[in-house]
Amino acid sequence: MERLLTGLQPSGTLTIGNYCGGINQICKYQETYETFLFVPDMHAITVPQDPEQLHKNIRQAVGLYLACGVDASLDNMHIYIQSENPYHANLSWILECHSYYGELARMHQFKMKSKNNESFTAGLVTYPVLMAADILLYDAKYVPTGVDQKQHVELARNLAERMNSRYQEECFVVPEPMIPEVGAKIRDLANPLNKMSKSADNPKASVFLMDTPEEIKKKIMRATTDSDGKIAFDEENKPGVSNLLTIYSVFAGVSLDDTVARFDGGGYGDLKKAVAEVLAERLTVFQDKYAEIMKSGIVDDALDRGGEYARQIAAEKYEKIRKIVGFGRI
Ligand code: ATP
Ligand code: MG
Numbered sequence: 001m002e003r004l005l006t007g008l009q010p011s012g013t014l015t016i017g018n019y020c021g022g023i024n025q026i027c028k029y030q031e032t033y034e035t036f037l038f039v040p041d042m043h044a045i046t047v048p049q050d051p052e053q054l055h056k057n058i059r060q061a062v063g064l065y066l067a068c069g070v071d072a073s074l075d076n077m078h079i080y081i082q083s084e085n086p087y088h089a090n091l092s093w094i095l096e097c098h099s100y101y102g103e104l105a106r107m108h109q110f111k112m113k114s115k116n117n118e119s120f121t122a123g124l125v126t127y128p129v130l131m132a133a134d135i136l137l138y139d140a141k142y143v144p145t146g147v148d149q150k151q152h153v154e155l156a157r158n159l160a161e162r163m164n165s166r167y168q169e170e171c172f173v174v175p176e177p178m179i180p181e182v183g184a185k186i187r188d189l190a191n192p193l194n195k196m197s198k199s200a201d202n203p204k205a206s207v208f209l210m211d212t213p214e215e216i217k218k219k220i221m222r223a224t225t226d227s228d229g230k231i232a233f234d235e236e237n238k239p240g241v242s243n244l245l246t247i248y249s250v251f252a253g254v255s256l257d258d259t260v261a262r263f264d265g266g267g268y269g270d271l272k273k274a275v276a277e278v279l280a281e282r283l284t285v286f287q288d289k290y291a292e293i294m295k296s297g298i299v300d301d302a303l304d305r306g307g308e309y310a311r312q313i314a315a316e317k318y319e320k321i322r323k324i325v326g327f328g329r330i
Contacts, residue, residue: 001076004033004178005140007040010057011049012198013208014064016279020183020250021146027069029144029178034076036138036310037065041083042130046123047113047199062299064209067290072302080306082134087314092126092133094325095159098166099129103158108151132156137314139173147184148195153177167324183250189223192239210287213280220244220276221269231263231271241268244275252278 008022039061104125114120135156143153160172188194190205225240235242249259263271
């Protein structure tokens with residue numbers, strides 16, 4: 001089985017954007033690929049986190065993966081916490097020494113997150129390298145992600161190719177981003193030019209997977225659209241309306257064309273009502289499952305099993321790379 005790998009930072013409660021770009025794709029492909037699904041808690045501290053809250057977010061993230069349909073009982077599903085595996089940081093250091101400051105400082109995410117902030121951490125600049133280590137340690141071929149992380153997967157590709165050619169050995173498999181056709185960039189409800197993010201300043205602009213039907217309704221009914229009044233999918237000129245159509249399409253399981261046809265000729269109010277209803281219905285199902293999962297011991301069971309397996313694979317790879325670069329004794 002080829003390998004697929006992804007992680008979602010426990011920097012807040014997961015959003016419907018994280019579902020579309022990450023979890024939904026895992027669910028779709030979990031029978032096809034050996035899947036490495038991890039909680040990147042080391043990435044979360046690139047911006048300040050409250051330690052108590054971080055612990056809670058980590059557990060909640062795994063509960064939500066499972067509630068949304070990730071099947072921890074599959075033999076080919078490995079769920080683990082990044083910080084429970086020392087090889088991510090170890091490999092990251094080696095990769096940092098094969099990365100150029102200029103290429104890291106050019107990353108869109110870095111530019112966005114450091115904007116208007118003079119005291120950003122060095123980790124914010126180097127975290128794409130840690131992400132490359134997350135991927136390359138496991139020789140993952142496919143990395144499900146939204147468009148926002150495409151550039152980081154490209155960095156992982158470049159680093160894999162750079163190391164393979166510098167040492168004249170197959171150090172790493174060269175990974176590919178796996179970007180969904182629909183839902184690769186769910187937009188911020190208040191400013192649809194931005195992407196929706198779990199750690200955005202305005203929580204009213206994101207729908208979180210734990211939101212109540214009332215919260216969902218309020219947020220969706222207030223979502224920014226435009227003054228044109230016509231329902232059409234046009235991301236450039238009508239980003240707000242296109243976002244609502246996209247959300248409906250993913251959560252109702254209807255193609256984008258059929259979604260557009262369904263609402264064609266109607267008003268924005270009707271579209272918003274339908275989006276709020278479909279979201280409330282789907283998220284309530286996830287939340288009911290989540291409540292059951294959190295009462296069982298399945299989160300810890302999955303993490304113990306996945307952690308042990310991941311450490312074993314990562315240790316082998318790290319040992320190989322450490323020798324290749326010349327560390328330690330002959
Ligand atoms: P943060 O604000 O802390 O960066 P985030 O919401 O951007 O949180 P990440 O943990 O950075 O989430 O990303 C987790 C996964 O979710 C990645 O695969 C990313 O591409 C995907 N993703 C994040 N936001 C969106 C979005 N708005 N639409 C589609 N996919 C998204
Ligand atoms: Mg992000």
